[in-house]
Amino acid sequence: xxxxxxxxxxxxxxxxxxxxxxxxxxxxxxxxxxxxxxxxxxxxxxxxxxxxxxxxxxxxxxxxxxxxxxxxxxxxxxxxxxxxxxxxxxxxxxxxxxxxxxxxxxxxxxxxxxxxxxxxxxxxxxxxxxxxxxxxxxxxxxxxxxxxxxxxxxxxxxxxxxxxxxxxxxxxxxxxxxxxxxxxxxxxxxxxxxxxxxxxxxxxxxxxxxxxxxxx
Numbered sequence: 463x464x465x466x467x468x469x470x471x472x473x474x475x476x477x478x479x480x481x482x483x484x485x486x487x488x489x490x491x492x493x494x495x496x497x498x499x500x501x502x503x504x505x506x507x508x509x510x511x512x513x514x515x516x517x518x519x520x521x522x523x524x525x526x527x528x529x530x531x532x533x534x535x536x537x538x539x540x541x542x543x544x545x546x547x548x549x550x551x552x553x554x555x556x557x558x559x560x561x562x563x564x565x566x567x568x569x570x571x572x573x574x575x576x577x578x579x580x581x582x583x584x585x586x587x588x589x590x591x592x593x594x595x596x597x598x599x600x601x602x603x604x605x606x607x608x609x610x611x612x613x614x615x616x617x618x619x620x621x622x623x624x625x626x627x628x629x630x631x632x633x634x635x636x637x638x639x640x641x642x643x644x645x646x647x648x649x650x651x652x653x654x655x656x657x658x659x660x661x662x663x664x665x666x667x668x669x670x671x672x673x674x675x676x677x678x
Contacts, residue, residue, distance in 0.1 A: 463622070472501075472503055472511075473511045474509055475502065475503065476497065476498075476501045476503060476511060476512070476518070477518075477521065477525065478524060479497050479498075479500035479501035480492070480497050480501075480519070480522050481564055481565055481568055482500065482516050482564055483496055483497055483521050483524060484519065484566050484571075484572075485567045485568035485571060487577075488571065488572075489519055489572070489581070489582065490577070492515075492519075493515075494508055494509075494515050497515075502624065505551050516581045519581060519585065520544050520569070520581065520584055520585060520588075523569075523572070523585040523588050524588055525565075526562075526565045526568060527569070527588050527589055527591075527671060529558055530551075530555060530558070530592050530595075531591060531592050532598065533550075533551060533554055534551060534592070534595035534596065535618055536593060536598070536600060537550060537551055537583045538595065538598060538602060541607060544600075544602055544603035544606065544608045545597055545603075545608060545610065545656070545660060546597060547602075548599060548603075548622075548656050548659070548660070549652060549656050551596075551623070551651070552626070552651075552652040552655060552656055553649055553652035554653060556626050556630065556648045556651055557634050557648045558634070559626065559630045560630065560648060563654070563670075566630060568601070570581060570627060570630075571630075571653060572585055572586075572589075573586070573589060576646075580586075582589070593619060593623065593665050595625070596617050596619040596622060596623065597619045598615075599617045600613075600615035600618045600619060601615045605636060609660075618659065621659065622655075622659060625655045626655075629641075629655075631640075633647070640663060641654065
């Protein structure tokens with residue numbers, strides 16, 4: 463049985479320590495003792511807040527994905543265009559990814575791991591919900607006529623997620639490119655990637671449908 467979500471300073475230090483260690487070493491290689499050492503608490507204190515390492519791991523995963531889910535769910539209900547929703551979600555997400563680097567690296571690490579145990583399957587379900595919310599945004603745009611109906615919303619969501627992850631992972635190595643420069647790079651990236659997703663790369667008067675030209 464899980465225990466109530468932590469609110470004390472000690473519990474938050476446990477979450478921060480667990481996030482750092484899970485991001486660096488992976489779930490299987492992290493012990494409760496190592497989390498306790500980094501957090502500056504005893505093992506008993508960890509079990510006071512969390513019933514097990516599995517419960518702590520799932521709370522770390524839930525917290526890591528909560529902000530995206532909350533904003534995406536709120537945006538889907540707002541009476542604004544889906545284009546504006548996409549812009550807002552993109553800018554917020556990339557800024558949050560950069561501001562919470564350890565958390566982001568943990569998510570990317572865990573998503574790349576196979577679902578070989580029940581706790582990781584549960585963690586993947588948390589992120590699957592986040593991905594579904596992005597799909598729903600593209601579907602909403604198709605239903606109201608803002609977006610074309612001839613693309614797969616899941617493929618669009620993959621392109622969107624992939625571009626954010628690439629920006630996050632490459633930003634230090636790509637500082638010679640204008641896209642990655644400056645304190646406002648996240649906003650610029652959000653504007654450019656949304657424009658690319660929405661407008662495409664073909665000239666306006668030279669749109670070729672997938673039925674007219676197939677990729678060889």
